[in-house]
Amino acid sequence: NAGVMQNPRHLVRRRGQEARLRCSPMKGHSHVYWYRQLPEEGLKFMVYLQKENIIDESGMPKERFSAEFPKEGPSILRIQQVVRGDSAAYFCASSPSTGGLGVNTEAFFGQGTRLTVV
């Protein structure tokens, strides 16, 4: 049973380009969470999705960022018109059910995608 798969592992984009980060949850997991880690900071919650639904996007920047988790395929975090401040590590986690991230059920994290904007 493969773990949470994120790709690409490293992504370099020029300012103004679009970045698409993919996350395939563990088999049987229907809940996906995205976190961002800026340099010298801890991981910060961005968005929580279930299949075809955004449950909580309170941590997402209001502009340029969007996320989806379609019925088929991976979850996608999209950043349009990237700026240098978007350079960070983006982590995805998945869990089989909600009830709390690690409270009643452990969430499993991927390796992260390191985005560099030049």
Added chain:
Amino acid sequence: AQSVTQPDIHITVSEGASLELRCNYSYGATPYLFWYVQSPGQGLQLLLKYFSGDTLVQGIKGFEAEFKRSQSSFNLRKPSVHWSDAAEYFCAVGARSDYKLSFGAGTTVTVRA
């Protein structure tokens, strides 16, 4: 608002020596506390978690952590480190029935022979 502080950015320890990583949190209610480890090239792995009860929690890989409410701390310990313990360690706090975690900035552990 909840927050987590890991005062040590980087710790170097000799193989076989003991290790203690500090974690302080700020949280209004009873916190749920976690330690995660990220080995090079790997995802975050849960080492241990505290919800209630015994304040000394045992985890995987020989790690333990102690919850001290009076000090708002949840320090991670290991009596004898192995070279494979070289990694980045994250402390996190969450709430009951919530799915969001607040993470500290992490402590990088280097193990020297």
